[in-house]
Amino acid sequence: MKWGIIATWRMAYEGIMGAAEDLSQGLSAKDALENTIKAVEDYPFYKSVGYGGLPNEQGIVELDAAYMDGDNFNIGAVAGIQDVKNPISVARKLSNNRFNSFLVGSGATAYAQKNNFERINMLTERAKKIWENRLEEMKNSNLSPYDGHDTVGAVCLDKNKSMVAGTSSSGLFMKKQGRVGDSPLSGSGFYVDSEIGGATATGLGEDLMKGCLSYEIVRLMGEGLSPQAAADKAVYEFHDKLAKRKGKAGAFSLVCMNNKGEWGVATNVEFSFVVATDKESPKIYLANKGEGHTTIIEEASQEWLDAYEERIKRPIQ
Amino acid sequence: MKWGIIATWRMAYEGIMGAAEDLSQGLSAKDALENTIKAVEDYPFYKSVGYGGLPNEQGIVELDAAYMDGDNFNIGAVAGIQDVKNPISVARKLSNNRFNSFLVGSGATAYAQKNNFERINMLTERAKKIWENRLEEMKNSNLSPYDGHDTVGAVCLDKNKSMVAGTSSSGLFMKKQGRVGDSPLSGSGFYVDSEIGGATATGLGEDLMKGCLSYEIVRLMGEGLSPQAAADKAVYEFHDKLAKRKGKAGAFSLVCMNNKGEWGVATNVEFSFVVATDKESPKIYLANKGEGHTTIIEEASQEWLDAYEERIKRPIQ
Numbered sequence: 001m002k003w004g005i006i007a008t009w010r011m012a013y014e015g016i017m018g019a020a021e022d023l024s025q026g027l028s029a030k031d032a033l034e035n036t037i038k039a040v041e042d043y044p045f046y047k048s049v050g051y052g053g054l055p056n057e058q059g060i061v062e063l064d065a066a067y068m069d070g071d072n073f074n075i076g077a078v079a080g081i082q083d084v085k086n087p088i089s090v091a092r093k094l095s096n097n098r099f100n101s102f103l104v105g106s107g108a109t110a111y112a113q114k115n116n117f118e119r120i121n122m123l124t125e126r127a128k129k130i131w132e133n134r135l136e137e138m139k140n141s142n143l144s145p146y147d148g149h150d151t152v153g154a155v156c157l158d159k160n161k162s163m164v165a166g167t168s169s170s171g172l173f174m175k176k177q178g179r180v181g182d183s184p185l186s187g188s189g190f191y192v193d194s195e196i197g198g199a200t201a202t203g204l205g206e207d208l209m210k211g212c213l214s215y216e217i218v219r220l221m222g223e224g225l226s227p228q229a230a231a232d233k234a235v236y237e238f239h240d241k242l243a244k245r246k247g248k249a250g251a252f253s254l255v256c257m258n259n260k261g262e263w264g265v266a267t268n269v270e271f272s273f274v275v276a277t278d279k280e281s282p283k284i285y286l287a288n289k290g291e292g293h294t295t296i297i298e299e300a301s302q303e304w305l306d307a308y309e310e311r312i313k314r315p316i317q
Numbered sequence: 318m319k320w321g322i323i324a325t326w327r328m329a330y331e332g333i334m335g336a337a338e339d340l341s342q343g344l345s346a347k348d349a350l351e352n353t354i355k356a357v358e359d360y361p362f363y364k365s366v367g368y369g370g371l372p373n374e375q376g377i378v379e380l381d382a383a384y385m386d387g388d389n390f391n392i393g394a395v396a397g398i399q400d401v402k403n404p405i406s407v408a409r410k411l412s413n414n415r416f417n418s419f420l421v422g423s424g425a426t427a428y429a430q431k432n433n434f435e436r437i438n439m440l441t442e443r444a445k446k447i448w449e450n451r452l453e454e455m456k457n458s459n460l461s462p463y464d465g466h467d468t469v470g471a472v473c474l475d476k477n478k479s480m481v482a483g484t485s486s487s488g489l490f491m492k493k494q495g496r497v498g499d500s501p502l503s504g505s506g507f508y509v510d511s512e513i514g515g516a517t518a519t520g521l522g523e524d525l526m527k528g529c530l531s532y533e534i535v536r537l538m539g540e541g542l543s544p545q546a547a548a549d550k551a552v553y554e555f556h557d558k559l560a561k562r563k564g565k566a567g568a569f570s571l572v573c574m575n576n577k578g579e580w581g582v583a584t585n586v587e588f589s590f591v592v593a594t595d596k597e598s599p600k601i602y603l604a605n606k607g608e609g610h611t612t613i614i615e616e617a618s619q620e621w622l623d624a625y626e627e628r629i630k631r632p633i634q
Contacts (some may be wrong), residue, residue: 062424072563073527079396079497080421096566099463100493101523104397105422107379107495146416176417178424180396187504187529206418210390212504215529246389250415279330 003029004261004277007036008253010300010308011046012274013284015039019156020276029158030069030092035155037065037088037168040152044124045312048150051085052124053170055131056177059129061122062122063170066184067091070163070194076101077184081108085118088168091184093117104271122170129316133175146172153181153190153200155257162203163259165192165200165214172205196222197258199231201267204250211238217256217264227256228263228295235266236293253287266295272308320346321578321594323623324353324471325519325570327601327625329364329591332356336473337593345410346475347386354382354405354485357469361441364537365467368402369580370487371439373446373494374462378439380487383501384408387480387511393418394501402435408501414451423493439487446633451491463490468500469506470517472574480576481519482509482531489522498522504532513539516548520586521567528555534539534573534581544573545612546580552583553610569630583612589625 003023005016015036023032041050048054055061065087066077076094079102082086090112094101095316103111113119151169167183167190182188182205189205191214192198199217201208213234218229235254253267263276265287276282284300300308320340322333332353340349353452358367365371372378382404383394393411396419397402409431411418417616420428432437455462464498469487484500484507499505499522506522508531518525530551549604559566570584578594582604593599601617617625 073559074477074563075523075526080424097523099461099521100496100522101491102497102526103495104497105424105495106494107397110494144416172416176420176424177427178420178422179417180419180421185502185504186526187502187532191529204416206392206414206416209392209419209503212508212529212532215504215532219533242390246391284375 001159001276001300002261002278003157004265005032005036005154005156006255006256006257006273006275008152008255008273009150009201010272010274010284011040011049012036012152012154013282015266016274016276016282016284023158024278024304026040026159028263029156029162029164032158033154033156033164033166034092034138036154037152037166038086041088041168042085042240044126047127047130048107048170049152049168050087050170051120051122054127055172056175056179057125058177059123061170063087064180064183065091065168065284067166067189067224068164068190068192070165070192070198075186078108079104079184080178081112083119083122083233084109084112085120088166088183090117091166093169097202102184112301126316132314141167151189151202153202153255155198155200155255157259157261161259163192163194165190165198167200182208184237185209187212189214191215191218194259197227197256199254199256201252204213207242207250208252210242213238213254214299217254221256221258226260227262227309231256231264231266232293232295265297272300318476318576318618319595320474320476321574321580322349322353322471322473323572323574323580323590323592325469325517325590326467327591328357328366328590329353329469329471330599330601333591333593333599337599340475341595343476346473346479346481348483349475350471350473350483351405351409353471353484354469356404356567358405358485364444364447365487366485367404367487368437368439369444370439371444371490372440373492373496375494376440376445376448378487379405381497381500382408382485383507384412384483385481385503385507386412387482387509387515388595391527392482392503395425396421396497396501397495398429400436400439401429402437405483407434419501424439428606443633450633455573463489468506468519469573470519472515472517472572474574474576477574478510478511480511480515482507482515484517499525502526506531508532508535511576514544514573516571516573518569518571521568522559523570524559524567527559529557530571534571538573538575544575544579548573548581548583549610549612554581556585582614583621589617595617604615
């Protein structure tokens with residue numbers, strides 16, 4: 001029986017290692033996806049998701065997450081939640097609500113409190129130092145302060161043919177208080193239909209929500225396109241449209257999987273992602289935009305992986 | 318030269334009267350749409366939008382709004398903003414930002430403060446009484462407390478062929494603190510592309526965001542469907558899908574207009590809406606789901622209008 005999971009960025013690898021083992025033994029997509037994203041949220045060296053995530057301009061870590069069940073389209077989401085260890089778990093719980101399933105700001109935090117979700121101060125010493133350094137740099141330059149919008153997004157298929165999608169992000173580094181990107185927004189940050197497949201996004205949320213690309217990729221897969229063809233068509237056509245109409249397009253990268261465990265990816269920047277299926281052990285890939293509307297995909301080299309490891313753990317002065 | 322505006326619910330009528338006059342004289346869609354929605358926000362007897370809007374379960378009015386420019390896809394949005402007279406104007410201003418264009422909770426309110434948007438206590442005496450009465454009723458019944466999710470959403474075309482879309486809502490009456498519906502979510506609450514057309518939604522936000530129906534209607538118009546055919550196809554197919562997969566579908570109603578000023582509507586409940594174009598003076602219509610995937614549209618009778626007027630102004634004990 002088929003199963004599979006695909007997720008954005010190298011950072012999902014450890015979580016997917018566990019999920020692959022669990023899915024092969026029959027764990028539900030619901031649990032496997034939540035576990036995968038929790039592993040990313042919990043790892044302190046991933047600075048754009050969960051614990052260790054970079055703060056907003058005031059030094060406060062505000063987190064966004066969403067969870068969607070492809071069987072019944074139930075969605076749970078939070079935005080601007082503070083000091084909650086696992087936003088993805090809050091989003092999953094909210095997805096069971098018929099009403100009040102998307103909560104923001106202090107309302108989201110209060111919900112997590114009342115429902116006994118673990119609270120911790122999500123601002124690590126390392127993230128605080130990076131924030132302080134950036135404040136210092138900004139005094140001395142006119143550079144845009146915004147950087148680091150690497151959401152973890154995942155799509156998962158289990159042996160019972162159920163599919164789920166989820167996202168988690170600390171959002172744009174140095175964002176304004178209360179800023180929300182695409183991650184908790186259905187159709188933009190994620191979308192999944194167990195009878196077709198799912199997709200999820202990472203990149204500049206303000207531009208991603210202009211295109212509803214996760215919805216569009218799922219729709220195209222529903223019309224019979226392969227995941228790779230669907231991703232290429234949706235992502236590059238929208239990139240061109242935005243470049244023409246707005247003058248420029250921010251970075252965005254999408255991954256998708258259909259209900260047969262086949263997958264695809266498209267991106268307008270260099271982008272790493274992780275896949276595991278019943279046919280393929282967990283692997284880290286790099287994707288780049290190719291000629292025309294195509295994507296070049298290669299396995300990440302040991303050299304790339306070593307450089308990544310060194311970069312995320314580099315001491316902060 | 319063509320122009321047009323369509324908006325959800327009877328409550329948009331006065332605003333559209335003004336907008337029709339202004340659009341015929343060449344006012345931009347940007348201004349006409351903002352003025353239309355401001356008129357609804359400012360009118361104290363509309364209890365689901367702006368001033369006079371019903372509060373959350375704690376008695377606090379939390380407002381959502383969005384604005385989208387169909388020329389360049391710029392989007393601005395707020396969710397859970399408090400005590401700001403015109404959320405639509407805040408959303409419009411945010412749409413000019415490349416970053417931080419969607420703000421929620423206290424961050425949204427702080428932005429409005431810093432940018433000198435007018436503050437007023439948005440909880441009217443009338444809304445407070447309705448809230449108190451509902452709290453009392455809830456003590457004595459097991460009825461769902463949720464009601465009144467009548468968002469104003471509008472799509473506007475001007476003589477320069479620019480199109481914009483916008484929404485404003487106080488959300489679900491008795492919602493949990495921080496609850497957000499579809500209104501500020503691109504693709505679900507609204508979507509517009511000046512080269513095609515726009516659409517906007519009202520209804521149960523938790524279900525609307527499962528379908529990305531505003532995006533889907535615009536996409537179908539882009540494939541050449543008339544606005545009415547696009548609305549019928551998107552809305553009723555998704556209604557059936559949700560009923561099958563989830564067991565039930567909440568109320569939802571969508572209106573749309575293409576870049577020729579032609580319009581359409583589809584709904585799974587009785588639903589009023591307002592249209593004006595260069596060919597048609599402002600009119601209030603009622604829509605109902607017909608046989609198969611069709612919509613029955615008729616002009617609102619004087620009797621219906623009188624009953625509406627009496628209902629919204631009925632004294633609250």
